[in-house]
Amino acid sequence: MISQLPLTLCVDLYGCPNRCTHCWLGHMPNRDMGPEADAWIVSQFKPYFDRITFYSWLREPDFCADYRGRWERDKALSTGAPPERFELASFWRLVRDPDYVNFLKELGVPAVQLTFFGTEQTTDRCVGRRGSFRELLQATDILLEHEISPRWQLFLTEENRQEALELLHLSQSLELSSRCEAFGGRFRFFVHGGSCDGENRKRYSSMIQKGHIPELLIPYWLNYEQLHSEAEYCALWQGESSHVVPHNHKEIVIYVSNRFDLYYNFTHMRPEWRIGNLQTDPIEELVRRIVEEDTPALRAAREITLGELTERYGSASSARLFEAEDYKQFLLNQHLERMGNDAHN
Ligand code: SF4
Known part of the structure; x- marks a missing residue:
């Protein structure tokens, strides 16, 4: 075959x-x-x-x-x-190896994404390495010197709303947009809440809530108008008979x-x-x-509807914001975890 x-x-x-x-x-x-x-x-x-x-x-x-x-x-x-580059690179290596940026340049990488979690203390804590925030700033300078556009992304939570604004102001005071434009590049700053998979599941309680996103940051959240709170999804998906089954389409x-x-x-x-x-x-x-696509997780996904997932695991009083696909996955993962726990009890 x-x-x-x-x-x-x-x-x-x-x-x-x-x-x-x-x-x-x-x-x-x-x-x-x-x-x-x-x-x-x-x-x-x-x-x-x-x-x-x-x-x-x-x-x-x-x-x-x-x-x-x-x-x-x-x-x-x-x-x-x-293989492709996807505008991804190692900021860890960028600040340690002077030749690395030349390699990115040779490959024609136009932009590199750098991830922040707030200002210095928060970013260091959330990346898990002291000095990360300064490395991200240093990496930004190295990229600019070599005419590669830095792209700053920030995961927005209830805890770092004020710091997110400070980071936006920092990008403005560093004149990152005009420094990119000088070589025909484009600086981008964007925020989002992140999915609720993996380690991020542990941060559920501090996920940003509806109405808590600082006005100034809203234009920097891509597809902001498509976001809903958990409570809204619970109402929207009541009795919904479709299933949440991830699927490979073209590859x-x-x-x-x-x-x-x-x-x-x-x-x-x-x-x-x-x-x-x-x-x-x-x-x-x-x-x-x-x-x-025959695995226990996918088989279980086919056996429960979105309406049932929402009823069992949704929080109808929560204002936490999710993108629709992320929330569906979050609900399904709760179900799979519960099934796994039940099987072990
Ligand atoms: S998100 Fe995960 S894989 Fe990516 S840099 Fe952080 S720890 Fe590494």
Whole structure:
């Protein structure tokens, strides 16, 4: 069986220097997968997919000393479309390796996203490394010096509303827009609440509430008008008979953990979403589960309606704001977790 869909493999070969409180993937220790892991993983899937795109990272890009060689190897391992950059880079490396920005420049990277959580103390705490905030500012300068546009994103919560405004003012006082325009680039500042997967689930209680977003920040929240509170979704989806079943349309994206566990890219990498293990499960069976979307999580998703999810797990008195798809996923994850807990009790 050769799948008609192309396969993208994102492998956690090197890990991540950060431990962000908003990490939607969930925290995992960094672990060496061994020198042959990349080729071996691709060889497992090759008989079933004639178009494979290989990424050696799923957390921090370029968190590998030989990032140039690594980029070439990722391209060489790919049998389908070559890997892309997605305007992502490592700010950790940007401030430690003077040649790294030249590499980004050579690849034609036009912009790089940098994530803040507030001002200095909050950002350092939420990235999980002291000095992160200053590194982000230093990375901004390095990018500008090399005519690459920085893009600042901030996760907005009940706790950092004031700091978010301070960060916006900081970007203005640093004249980031005009410095980008000077070389034909574009500075972007944007805020959002983040999904409620992975580590971010733990921050549910501090999620921003309707009416609490500072007026000045509203223009910086993309699709703000499409946001609703939990209470509004509970009313909107009462009796709704559709199901929340994530699905691969044009390609299949698989995350490979550093313990060779496989996951879809639908939500966090928690046990209930695990497809199987590449080292211990037969590859034919893994590919069948992947292509047929036949996993316990997806089977459970098909058996409960959105109306039932909302009734069981929604909070009809909550003003916390969500994007619709994020809230659906949040409800489904609560259900899967509850099922897992019940099974263990
Ligand atoms: S959000 Fe990104 S940078 Fe932060 S811990 Fe997760 S993978 Fe690393």
